[in-house]
Amino acid sequence: xxxxxxxxxxxxxxxxxxxxxxxxxxxxxIDNPQGTExxxxxxxxxxxxDMCESYGKDTVTGAPAEPAEYKASNPEGKAxxxxxxxxxxxxxxxxxxxxxxxxxxxxYQFHTRTKTGRAPQLDRAxxxxxxxxxxxxxxxxxxxEGDLLEVSSPRASVRxxxxxxxxxxxxxxxxxxYGYWDHPDTGLRAANELTxxxxxxxxxxxxxxxxxxxxxxxxxxxxxxxxxxxTASAPAGTSAAVPATVGGAxxxxxxxxx
Numbered sequence: 001x002x003x004x005x006x007x008x009x010x011x012x013x014x015x016x017x018x019x020x021x022x023x024x025x026x027x028x029x030i031d032n033p034q035g036t037e038x039x040x041x042x043x044x045x046x047x048x049x050d051m052c053e054s055y056g057k058d059t060v061t062g063a064p065a066e067p068a069e070y071k072a073s074n075p076e077g078k079a080x081x082x083x084x085x086x087x088x089x090x091x092x093x094x095x096x097x098x099x100x101x102x103x104x105x106x107x108y109q110f111h112t113r114t115k116t117g118r119a120p121q122l123d124r125a126x127x128x129x130x131x132x133x134x135x136x137x138x139x140x141x142x143x144x145e146g147d148l149l150e151v152s153s154p155r156a157s158v159r160x161x162x163x164x165x166x167x168x169x170x171x172x173x174x175x176x177x178y179g180y181w182d183h184p185d186t187g188l189r190a191a192n193e194l195t196x197x198x199x200x201x202x203x204x205x206x207x208x209x210x211x212x213x214x215x216x217x218x219x220x221x222x223x224x225x226x227x228x229x230x231t232a233s234a235p236a237g238t239s240a241a242v243p244a245t246v247g248g249a250x251x252x253x254x255x256x257x258x
Contacts, residue, residue: 012029102209106175110177117182120248164235195208
């Protein structure tokens with residue numbers, strides 16, 4: 001087994017254990033089939049130079065540490081905590097793109113909606129992309145709840161209806177769940193097309209959370225934003241009268257506690 005002898009050893013895991021009355025805490029090996037409640041009580045040095053699988057990386061450049069360097073700095077194999085210094089965003093607001101664009105999630109959808117987009121209740125609760133701005137920014141731009149806006153970065157544009165929310169001034173938000181697989185005839189709604197092609201050198205995570213953007217009013221036709229009225233997307237200020245988010249009658253449940 002690939003996990004044998006490692007901190008995440010699960011060589012003793014069986015289908016019978018998985019079907020049992022509760023979860024199994026790893027490591028769970030043949031000698032310890034019920035799992036381990038607490039780890040590292042014997043101070044086993046998994047970070048020791050002759051046991052660890054890698055030697056860490058520079059938090060700014062991502063360059064791997066050399067074995068000799070690691071051994072000299074941590075001969076006893078203790079856990080090493082490194083504080084990463086602040087690094088400014090690689091793209092900051094400018095005259096042409098005055099807003100910080102950030103992307104994120106909504107409660108009702110998951111990733112690219114290949115599953116949640118097929119659940120009618122979830123799709124009705126959050127069916128379409130939207131853009132969030134603060135009340136102060138919306139007033140300054142002459143926009144209001146439900147307006148159709150064009151959100152642009154130096155790379156692409158998204159068209160979305162406005163939700164005036166409690167977001168920080170100077171920041172606009174787009175949910176990243178909406179693409180083209182379920183609506184191939186609907187363009188300009190994939191938020192990640194606006195983000196920069198960059199990633200964290202240490203974790204290799206893509207940087208989807210900071211980019212520079214501008215907004216432009218396209219239409220004011222009285223339609224509502226598709227944004228949910230729950231969680232962080234709740235309407236703010238004069239937008240508080242928008243209809244509450246519902247998933248439909250088949251999404252309603254009644255809880256009975258015996």
